[in-house]
């Protein structure tokens with residue numbers, strides 16, 4: 001008797017539950033039908049996601065992606081960020097590239113150009129790029145032996161990444177045409193650390209944008225100093241030669257793609273004085289006054305010039321891809 005009662009109650013409960021589900025579905029369909037503009041629907045959905053973001057574990061970045069999707073549907077294309085990464089073989093290479101590729105996976109509309117400093121493309125990098133599921137272009141360009149940093153030499157002794165960044169610039173100039181797409185070019189070394197907010201700042205660049213870089217040049221941060229009256233860059237807080245035309249690290253600027261495509265003569269060179277690559281390269285495109293200060297008027301640090309310590313390895317265990 002008791003058993004029958006509980007079955008009966010259970011069925012009754014199920015019936016109510018089913019009514020509630022059907023009712024909810026009808027309401028949702030009705031809501032969606034009532035607004036047949038996709039943009040509005042997305043706005044509703046975004047508001048719902050926003051108000052439930054803690055419950056749903058939605059990150060700010062995913063919300064941003066949603067915002068951009070919405071803009072896209074309203075026919076405002078989001079500029080593609082062409083991130084240029086030179087890389088070379090050492091024990092920490094896979095760790096570095098994993099870190100950077102997994103940062104990039106959180107960013108919409110990224111085209112990652114990876115240039116290996118090697119005679120041929122390696123399996124290690126090819127596999128990593130394939131597994132990243134990112135839009136990638138994989139190139140290789142070997143640094144000439146004479147220009148290559150020796151094992152014990154301090155890093156400032158030689159230019160690094162010259163050959164590789166030039167290969168990426170050539171690829172862009174050979175494969176893309178001016179005015180065909182909105183894009184921004186950023187030099188993204190494989191050992192730096194990147195905050196997700198950096199990419200939203202990069203996307204704001206019209207011609208040439210700049211922002212502070214943490215842990216560089218013997219300072220906790222290098223940052224452009226703005227003129228309070230004009231809001232433009234007046235000078236630089238830099239640990240080394242702040243009077244350079246652009247005392248900015250490679251990680252502290254990004255350039256409009258069409259500018260890169262138009263100024264074909266702009267490349268990096270071994271002939272440049274050490275520490276002047278950024279200044280010489282930027283001089284092709286802009287003046288100090290024309291720089292666009294980003295990251296809250298250059299008050300926020302969204303990228304760090306971190307350098308990975310060379311690990312001391314006393315033995316190599318076979319059979320592992322590290």
Ligand code: UDP
Nearest residue numbers: 085086087088117155160161164189190191
């Ligand atoms: N790099 C390279 N070949 C080299 C040394 C460096 O391709 O022989 C790459 C490196 O992977 C990085 C960029 O060039 O993406 C800048 O090098 P590094 O980080 O050593 O320079 P630093 O931090 O001292 O400016």
Ligand code: MN
Nearest residue numbers: 189191192307
């Ligand atoms: Mn570095």
